Amino acid sequence: MRTIGIISDTHGLLRPEAEQRLAGVAHIIHAGDIGRAELIARLGRIAPVTAIRGNIDTSDWARAYPDTRTVQLEGRSFHVVHDVHDLEIDPATSGIDVVIYGHSHRARVETRDGVLYLNPGSAGPRRFKLPITLAILEVSAGGLSPVIHDLGSG
Secondary structure (H helix, E strand, O other), X not given: OEEEEEXXXXXXXXOHXXXXXXXXXXXXXXXXXXXXXXXXXXXXXXXOEEEOOOOOOOOHHHHHOOOEEEEEEOOEEEXXXXXXXXXXXXXXXXXXXXXXXXOOOOOEEEEXXXXXXXXXXXXXXXXXXXXXXXXXXXXXXXXXXXXEEEOOOO
């Protein structure tokens, strides 16, 4: 079994609690609204990172990141898009196992047409009264096991 850390909407803030929770994962996926280029470098000290840009990632450094990305990890196909409403493919007919997205700042885990849709919520500055969260996805031959982790009151 391997673990993948899923994070989104950091808006330039990488909390120590997020770094601690991600320690030991095999790979990290950042679903956009990174906020600062150096944040990805810090995540990269934990594990290899796949990242896309979100709607706030408009500075020159953000051009290095695509709007969407499909990546193969642990024998599964992951499609990453910041806002799920911008999804331009049908994951169920495209061989996608997992859709990773952010934008809403609300953690969500659901399966539709055999595809896991996972929003880790927001790990950055608190918005409204929403919890500060990220997700850990365990990938094994037996399936996918996502867990949303609350990073505390921060």
